[in-house]
Amino acid sequence: MKRANDFVVGLTILGAIVAIAAGIVFMKQADIGQRKTQFIARFRDVGSARPGTPVVIRGVRSGRIESMALADGGWVEVRMSLDPAVRLPENPVVLLNEASVFGEWQATVLGRDGVPRDADVQRQLADAAQGGTVLPGATLPDIAKLTAVAGRIAGDVASVAERFEVAFDDRAATELRGSIRNFSDLSSVLARTVREQSRNLDSVSGDVRAGVQSLAHAAGQLERVVTRFDSSTSRGEVDKVVSDAADAARQLRQASRNLLTISEQVGKSQERLHSFIVGSDSIVTRINRGQGSLGLLVNDSSLYRNTDSLLKEFRSFLADLQRNPKRYIQVRIF
Amino acid sequence: MRSRALIESLGRYANAAVEGLGRTGRFAADTGRAVVDVGTWAPVATFHARTLGVGSLPIASYIAMFTGVVLALLASYAFTRAVPLYFVGTLVQKTITMELAPVLTGLALAGRVGAKIAAELGTMKVTEQIDALETLTYDPFAYLVLPRVLAGTVMFPVVVGIAMVVGIGAGWLASVALLDLTTVEFFKGARLFFLGFDVEYGLVKSASFGAVVTFIGCREGMLARGGAEGVGQAATRTVVYSAVMILVLDAFWAVVWLLGRQT
Incomplete structure (x- = not known):
């Protein structure tokens, strides 16, 4: 019975030890008996990284931080182990950064070319690169630092608000109240002005609307003219008009030349008329003086009377001729 | 006169x-x-270890299993969208390992083990069996008390360790079966903040619980008087004192071991 008790108790204890040990190994992802590639990086500050923090290469978990220790010159040397199959990138550096906003950290191994262009990170890496065989490392700011900065900003805002509170005393409040009252009056006047101007604006807008309509009408007409012009152009009417105009101009030039010739001839005729008038004038003058036959005819009344009686006799002769033509005219064919 | 009586009662x-x-x-x-009386307590120690420890495994596993399930569901309910769901694994691992497995198992065993010890020893006391042992030159502390206390101190961590495994396993199964969580995600969260210290803390705490529960049971049983009623009172006091002391020790270890500790 006692041996049975011993066996059962021993088995239970052994089982519990195995279960707990297996659980710890599983949870810590420990590799028992597997060789690891190890390297050391140095940092000024390791943030919240600690032994067990995963080492990540190109986003893939490839190892873990094994230990970290303070070193001379204000450095922290961090020893990391990598899976044997993993190769470090060219010119490697190590960045310690938060893996998420919930406080998880990771060590990211990457090439120098892939380092963020942050001045502080570059300065840390340049400083740590003088460590010989040790890889240079830098620590990115964590959420706590960012929130600390945000906290400082909030503090500044609070101090500004406090100053504002100090400056905003009773007098300022009174002045502010007066300003608000003035602003209220001003807004009333402004509202009234706006109402009045809105009426003017209504009429102006009516005029503008009419003007716009006229413009629209004119634009329509212009469009029609342009359309017509366009159609005329397309049918060749304009060419014809231009051609006709050219003909007209040519004829006009010809007419003007003819007119010039006529005017020259008129000038000559005028000269001849002038000499004719001068000659007529001398004739009229001689008639008025009673010189010559016509002068005697104009100035001697007996001649007029003789002529008049002659005309009367000629008129009676014509009348008799019409009444008795055979008395005066005899027509014979053979 | 009345104040004198008050002072007397206080004294x-x-x-x-x-x-x-x-x-x-x-x-x-x-x-x-x-x-030092190894020859007396060693032969019976394994018997008590089996009775107190191995016999308590079913109830401890049962409690741990349902605790893990409830904890996983509670965590998924409590986490908003701002918190990734894989933190269910973190919560289950940390809480089961460091707090719930030791304390709940301790409270359960306070009822099962402590009351049993008090009843056994109380009955032996009121029936004068302990006096008979002393007459036979047996040291009752070496024969009755020490093997039980040692068994409790050794076997409580064993029971709690298995309860930890069962609890986390139950939480994992519940997360995979009832929540939108994969095995990889659950164990990603469980590993996220896992430290060997977590297990160490829980096991040491449970060892102290085992020592206290068995010690109180032995004390109350050995001091039992007045027959069956005295035995019953001893058992009752054992459960109550053990529960109180488990919570006191829980706070004690938290203050001593967790306060100011940087993970």
Whole structure:
């Protein structure tokens, strides 16, 4: 019975030890008996990284931080182990950064070319690169630092608000109240002005609307003219008009030349008329003086009377001729 | 006159408290002195280890299993979208390992083991079996108390360790079966903040619980008087004192071991 008790108790204890040990190994992802590639990086500050923090290469978990220790010159040397199959990138550096906003950290191994262009990170890496065989490392700011900065900003805002509170005393409040009252009056006047101007604006807008309509009408007409012009152009009417105009101009030039010739001839005729008038004038003058036959005819009344009686006799002769033509005219064919 | 009676009652209570403290101290000293009597306690220690420890595995596993399930569901309910769901694994691992497995198992075993010890020893006391052992030159502390206390101290961490495994496993199964969580995600969260210290803390705490529960059970049983009623009172006091002391020790270890510790 006692041996049975011993066996059962021993088995239970052994089982519990195995279960707990297996659980710890599983949870810590420990590799028992597997060789690891190890390297050391140095940092000024390791943030919240600690032994067990995963080492990540190109986003893939490839190892873990094994230990970290303070070193001379204000450095922290961090020893990391990598899976044997993993190769470090060219010119490697190590960045310690938060893996998420919930406080998880990771060590990211990457090439120098892939380092963020942050001045502080570059300065840390340049400083740590003088460590010989040790890889240079830098620590990115964590959420706590960012929130600390945000906290400082909030503090500044609070101090500004406090100053504002100090400056905003009773007098300022009174002045502010007066300003608000003035602003209220001003807004009333402004509202009234706006109402009045809105009426003017209504009429102006009516005029503008009419003007716009006229413009629209004119634009329509212009469009029609342009359309017509366009159609005329397309049918060749304009060419014809231009051609006709050219003909007209040519004829006009010809007419003007003819007119010039006529005017020259008129000038000559005028000269001849002038000499004719001068000659007529001398004739009229001689008639008025009673010189010559016509002068005697104009100035001697007996001649007029003789002529008049002659005309009367000629008129009676014509009348008799019409009444008795055979008395005066005899027509014979053979 | 009335104030005099009040002061007298105060003195009486103080005297009783000091007397109880002294009796407990003397009981502890006698138990410690019995450690050297290996020939007496060693043969029966494994029997008590089996009775107290192995016999408690089913109830401890049962409690841990349902605790893990409830904890996973509670965590998924409590986490908003701002918190990734894989933190269910973190919560289950940390809470089961460091707090719930030791404390709930301790409370359960306070009822099962502590009451059993108090009843056994109380019955032996009121039936004068312990006096008979002393007559036979057996040291009752070496034969009755020390093997039980040692068994409790050793076997409580064993039971709690298995309860931890069962609890986390149940939480994992519940997360995979009932929540939108994969095995990889659950164990990603469980590993996220896992430290060997978590297990160490839980096991050491449970060892202290085992020592206290068995010690209180032995003390109350050995001091039992008045027949069956006295035995019942001893069992009741054992459960109550054990539960109180488990919570006191829980706070004690948290203050001593967690306060100011940087993970």
